[in-house]
Amino acid sequence: MINDLIRKNRSYRRFHQNVAIESETLRELIDLARLSASGGNIQPLKYMISSDPSKNALIFPHLRWAAYLQDWPGPAEGERPAAYIIILGDKKVAQQFGCDHGIAAQSILLGATEKGLGGCIIASIVRPELQQVLEIPAHYEILLVIALGKPNEIVVLETVGPDGDIKYWRDEDDKHHVPKRPLEEIIVG
Numbered sequence: 001m002i003n004d005l006i007r008k009n010r011s012y013r014r015f016h017q018n019v020a021i022e023s024e025t026l027r028e029l030i031d032l033a034r035l036s037a038s039g040g041n042i043q044p045l046k047y048m049i050s051s052d053p054s055k056n057a058l059i060f061p062h063l064r065w066a067a068y069l070q071d072w073p074g075p076a077e078g079e080r081p082a083a084y085i086i087i088l089g090d091k092k093v094a095q096q097f098g099c100d101h102g103i104a105a106q107s108i109l110l111g112a113t114e115k116g117l118g119g120c121i122i123a124s125i126v127r128p129e130l131q132q133v134l135e136i137p138a139h140y141e142i143l144l145v146i147a148l149g150k151p152n153e154i155v156v157l158e159t160v161g162p163d164g165d166i167k168y169w170r171d172e173d174d175k176h177h178v179p180k181r182p183l184e185e186i187i188v189g
């Protein structure tokens, strides 16, 4: 089951924008993050949610999508995320957040995948602007944004070829291909 879930849990960047996600669903996903590992069990992460179209519209312009797809400016109106979870580091609790936010993001996305949703971790964020537009207090550091929705694209996993190119790409049918390095290459010794 975990094998299927991890294979299905791709980065989706195009969604059925009109398929709403309830706040309660977002709370359930954050509860998975809450129960996940945290360095020193400090638990310095906080979460901001958005499932409302007007708040989503404030967030979207401050995110950068799919850097390797240079001809694609990001999801068009109608295929944008239906919701977001913004992962914040609370500087009143800790000054560094280790890899807690990566673990939290994976828990959220696995939970979303199990619910038939999909998403994308976004670290390329225009942070000062997003902080300002959402009126996020200064003691919170924006770590990651998780975009969520009902996926409206096909993502195909494949193995990196002999040229070693790891860049994801889209074919003529607009399917998104993600090359992964082979197992024998990544196990050392």
Ligand SMILES: Cc1cc2nc3c(=O)[nH]c(=O)nc-3n(C[C@H](O)[C@H](O)[C@H](O)COP(=O)(O)O)c2cc1C
Binding pocket: 009, 010, 011, 012, 013, 064, 065, 066, 067, 120, 121, 122, 123, 124, 125, 155, 168, 178
């Ligand atoms: C830490 C991290 C930051 C990422 N930031 C972005 C981002 O800013 N924009 C984006 O479109 N995708 C982003 N991604 C998604 C990656 O591009 C994606 O994981 C990669 O292409 C592999 O695809 P997969 O998730 O389907 O395996 C990020 C992923 C991770 C783990």
